[in-house]
Structure formats: structure tokens, C-alpha cells
Amino acid sequence: MSERKLYSPRVIKEIIDEYGFAFSKSLGQNFLIDKNIIDKICDGAEIKESDQIIEVGPGIGTLTQELCKRARKVVAIEIDKNLYPILNDNLSSYDNFHLVQGDVLKIDLNTLISDYFDNDGEIKVVANLPYYITTPIIMKLLEEKIRVNKIVVMVQKEVALRMRAKPGTKDYGALSIAVQYYSKPQIIVNVPKNVFMPRPNVDSAVIMLNVYEKPIVKVEDEKFLFKIIKAAFGKRRKTLVNALNSSQLGIAKEDIISILNECNIDVKARAEDLSLDEFAKITNSILSK
Structure with missing residues (x-):
């Protein structure tokens, strides 16, 4: 049996019918349906065979499938119990895939890393983030100083612009400074609404945060x-x-x-x-x- 192309709108509709799945607005579920964008996310993250990946909100596994092909290990954190059988069934052929059930904002990420990853190879976060909690997730990843080299995430375009904004511009604010204290942000690609199912009301962007070993400024507190x-x-x-x-x-x-x-x-x-x-x-x- 050939592998299902989880980014295909036809396959997504088949899965919805097969598992009786319903999209949750409260969880901000919008699945990618464009292989080109998936490749740009993975290429932007510069994923190597030795890399270990944390994915937040894998959905039905659209991005996860490509991550599993490229990286040594992929640990996906998912809060929606309705997606667990879909993920386990459709990614069963990948022995480098591990599903962690729960809320990323409540999970101790340092413990997760020590439980699933070893000291060889880089650790990266690669995800299509749910927009309603993008900022809390980003700040958790940065503030907890977890052993992550790179964060590459799909976010609302407006948020991406704020994260990389410079002083004196309209997008510059507290989020800009917080993100730039811990990392160097760079927008990889702007993403239109029509590459998602269901289609969101906003445009998106993939942003890469190269995490500093130490913040670039020194403060006493x-x-x-x-x-x-x-x-x-x-x-x-x-x-x-x-x-x-x-x-x-x-x-x-x-x-x-x-x-x-x-x-x-x-x-x-x-x-x-x-x-x-x-x-x-x-x-x-x-x-x-």
C-alpha cells in the first residue's frame, strides 16, 4: 500500500470521513495542503539526518510526514485527543516518530528533551503553530532556555512582522525585543490563505529564530x-x-x-x-x- 499524501485535500477529506474528525475552531486547526510550503519550512530549518525535531500541533501529520523523512527523530506534541489515532495510524511506518499527548504550555520541555533526545545532533522546533497561542508558545520555547538551536514556525504574518521589527517602525514592540533578546529572527516565506484547510482569515508567514547560546546583551536581572x-x-x-x-x-x-x-x-x-x-x-x- 502506497503512503498517503497527507497534504492532499482529497486525502484530508478521506481521513475526516474515515475517523469522523471535525475541525476545532477553539484549537485553531488549519492543515497545510501545499507540498511546496512544507518543503520550504523543512528547507528553511536546514534539517539534517542527525537532527532531532520537536513539532507542536502536528494535526493529521501533514508536516510531520516530511519531518520524519528528513530527521533522525520527531517528537510531536498534540493536545487534541481526536487526532491521536489519525497520527498513530498514518505515521505508523516511521519508527522515528513519537507522539506526546498534552498541552505544550503545560509540558516540561527540558524533561521531554532528556526523555526523548540524546546529545548527538541539533534539536530544532519546526511547526505550524495554532495562531491563538502563538506568542505564549514562542516565549515558552525561548524563556525556558531549552536545548534548541533553531525554531522554524508558521505564524500569523502580523506576528512574524512584529517579531523581526526594528526600532522606530510601527510593528516594533515588546514582543520584538523579547524575541530578539533570545534569537535572531528571519522571515523565510510569506504564505497565502489558500494553502490551508480550512482557510484562515489571515495571511501567514514562516519565521526562523536562530537561538543564541547566550542573549546578545548582558543585564544583571x-x-x-x-x-x-x-x-x-x-x-x-x-x-x-x-x-x-x-x-x-x-x-x-x-x-x-x-x-x-x-x-x-x-x-x-x-x-x-x-x-x-x-x-x-x-x-x-x-x-x-
Whole structure:
């Protein structure tokens, strides 16, 4: 029996009928139906035979199937119990496939890595992420400092633009800085709505995050850095002085002005004008007082 092409709309419809599956809007299920896009995701991730892959939200296994052909091991995390028999049946010919049942946001990823992967070869995250929880998943992958070299994911185009945005642009914000603190983002390909079943309401993009071994800026307290960033962008229409002064940081206005002068930052600057490096300087200056 020949292998089913899980990206084929005809095959997907067959599977839906065979297993009585229904798409879940609440889980943001949109399956890829374009082999070209699947190849671009895998090519962008530069998957080698020695690679070990974590996939989040495999769906019926459309992307998973290609990952299994290219990588040494693929561990897919899926929350929808209705998909377990579909995945196990249609990927049964791959002995390098492992299904982990559960919510990625509740799973200890460091434990998962130690349970399934060894120290040989790179570990990469490759996935078509559910859009409603894209940001929490990305931040979990980065903040938990798991042993991952590269993250290549399909996300809403708007989110991809925010992740790679530079200071002074309309897309630049707290997410931009957080992602760029841990990694170097690069959009691989823009993806139209018509390559999914069912078709989403938004355009998508595949973004690659090359994860740094260590963050590119040094701060004395990571949590405080992000507290500063959150406060600054929480009132982004205000100048940085007023945004930080009106937050819960407990820093007097004159002290903020003094710190900005010390860091050679314009006291009239707003959050979107500042680079990650400048936020790090402000953080370290406050902590040194």
C-alpha cells in the first residue's frame, strides 16, 4: 500500500470521513495542503539526518510526514485527543516518530528533551503553530532556555512582522525585543490563505529564530529588564520618562531623567525609539543605584 499524501485535500477529506474528525475552531486547526510550503519550512530549518525535531500541533501529520523523512527523530506534541489515532495510524511506518499527548504550555520541555533526545545532533522546533497561542508558545520555547538551536514556525504574518521589527517602525514592540533578546529572527516565506484547510482569515508567514547560546546583551536581572520593557510599551504614546514614572516601578521622574542622560538617551524618546541595547543600559543603570 502506497503512503498517503497527507497534504492532499482529497486525502484530508478521506481521513475526516474515515475517523469522523471535525475541525476545532477553539484549537485553531488549519492543515497545510501545499507540498511546496512544507518543503520550504523543512528547507528553511536546514534539517539534517542527525537532527532531532520537536513539532507542536502536528494535526493529521501533514508536516510531520516530511519531518520524519528528513530527521533522525520527531517528537510531536498534540493536545487534541481526536487526532491521536489519525497520527498513530498514518505515521505508523516511521519508527522515528513519537507522539506526546498534552498541552505544550503545560509540558516540561527540558524533561521531554532528556526523555526523548540524546546529545548527538541539533534539536530544532519546526511547526505550524495554532495562531491563538502563538506568542505564549514562542516565549515558552525561548524563556525556558531549552536545548534548541533553531525554531522554524508558521505564524500569523502580523506576528512574524512584529517579531523581526526594528526600532522606530510601527510593528516594533515588546514582543520584538523579547524575541530578539533570545534569537535572531528571519522571515523565510510569506504564505497565502489558500494553502490551508480550512482557510484562515489571515495571511501567514514562516519565521526562523536562530537561538543564541547566550542573549546578545548582558543585564544583571532579566526579569527586571522585561518589567522595564513592559512598563515602557504599556503606555507607548507617552515619553519613556512619563511611561516609566507612571508605572509601578517606584522610580522618581527626576531619577529617570538622570538615568536617560547617563545612558545618552533622549529624554523625549518613546519606547518604540529604543533598541534592546538601550533598554539593557537603562536596566543596568537603575540596578546599579
